[in-house]
Amino acid sequence: MGNIQLIFKKEDIKPEQMKGKVAVVFDVLFATSTITAALADGARSVIPVYDQAQAREKAKSISExxxxxxxxxxxxxxGFHHPLRSFLNPIVKGSHLILSTTNGTVAINRSSQADHLYTSSLLNNREMANYLIEQHLEETIVLVCSGTSGHFTMEDFYGAGSLLSYLVEKGSFQLSDSAQTALLFYNGLSISPFQLLRATKIGQILMELGMDENEIKSVAQEGILHTIGKFDPSTRQIKEVER
Known part of the structure; x- marks a missing residue:
């Protein structure tokens, strides 16, 4: 029986303690949703970076x-494209997506010492659960919520709860208290994923900044994608797992 742990925010990640574990990072609004969608839309890879300076440096080294x-x-x-699927869908096919976000790409980099590192979202949680059960059933899985600016975020906790619901449906796991709480939270809600995401602090802030609520609706669609994104530590790229 494998066991599942949960980290509430990226600042709680202890990089060296990720060794020997399987990490799954969530930034539902929007980094890991964008990564999943970009790979599904034909991007050659997604390169998650810490900040815009590192993104510009990385761009200089890429010939493709x-x-x-x-x-x-x-x-x-x-000087960057907007990091949402509606903006990137027409242009990412056949290209590497160099992605810099406030929280999600930082959480990915801080988790990169894990033996296996994946990115997930509501879009692909069902497929991610199937894959984790196939490949990592007896291992320790750490669900990493990115959070924002040192704070817990409800949408990432909800995303982790969603993945947990699919995992426990098909496999047997020992859940930490934090993981068990995420599962109970997810199962106990009577509102739709879109209603939940729109009600979060980040969802409200983004709409106040002028975001169309259809962007939130698009990432609230559970299980519509079958893409699994895995981080390769040798190239620092996330690529779709070939199955």
Whole structure:
């Protein structure tokens, strides 16, 4: 029987303690949703970076086609594409997506010492659960909620609870208290994923900044994608798992 732990925010990640574990990172609004969608839309890889300076440096070293996208505190970085599927879908196919976000890409990099590192979202949680059961059933799985600016975020906790619901449906796991709480939270809600995401602090802030609520609706669609994104520590790229 494997066991599942949960980390509430990226600041709680102890990089060296990720060794020997399987990590799954969530930033539902929007980094890991964007990563999943970009791979599904034909991106060659997604390269998650800490900040815009590292993104620009990375771009200089790539000879193949790339797209530079990112946000800082919810605002698109100047000279970068907006990091949402509706903006990236027409341009990512066949290119590497260099992605810089306030929380999600930082959480991915801080988790990169894990033996296996994946990114997940509501879009692909069902498929992620199937894959984890196939590949890592007896291992320790750590669900990493990115949070924001040192704080817990409800949408990432909900995303982790969603994945847990699919995992416990098909496999037997020992859950930590934090993981068990995420599962109970997810199962106990009577509102739709869209209603939940729209009600979160980040959802409210993004809409106040002018975001169309259809962007939130798009990432609230559970189980519509079958893409599994896995981080390769040798290249620092996330690529779709071939099965």
């Amino acid at each position: 086609p790339y797209v530079l996208a990112g946000e800082e505190q919810g605002r698109t970085i100047e």
